[in-house]
Amino acid sequence: MRNILLELPDYRPAVIRFRPAKRFEMENIGELVQLDTSSSRSWFFHFGKELICAIVCLDDHSRKILAGHLFTSDDVYNNLLVLREVIEKYGIFELAYTDCDSKFKFSSRKPSMWQQVVTAPDEVITQVKYVLLKIHSTLLTHLPGNARATGKIEKWFQFFQSWFCQETSLRIFPLKSLMRNFRNLSASTTKDSMKV
Structure with missing residues (x-):
């Protein structure tokens, strides 16, 4: 039956299947870094009912x-502290890849009757973009609404949240030892160890 329907000129399948996203990967270490924040309600009770953000x-x-x-907050200063630590330990990277948060990319809201936005969102230089331009590095953000674009760091956040909530019942856990355990795993696509 399907073969007969495929021969019709105006046939459209009932279910449109999307191809899985092909992950882009840089060829060398240090060319591209991904920066993201995870704030989860599941950590809420582990830190005295205070919302905690993990910036990685x-x-x-x-x-x-x-x-x-x-x-305790996801702001420009804390994100720049993480970027500063990366630059001090490993040197300047070529590209930084982030989501479309307003710290990284200007997002124009609905037009207001009191103000008009006359610049394009890509022309506005945010504080993070300004700092990276000063060190001759480039900031890239993914397209709005593309949730699959930052998959590598999101997988780490899934690992961190699932492991953290199971292993740390009512005690505070140091993030450094978790990162050490995660580095000993091998990457699924390159089969390389994550030790550098």
């Missing part, structure tokens, strides 16, 4: 966690 910077090729800290 990950190397794209080796998937090594270059820097990561737990903060």
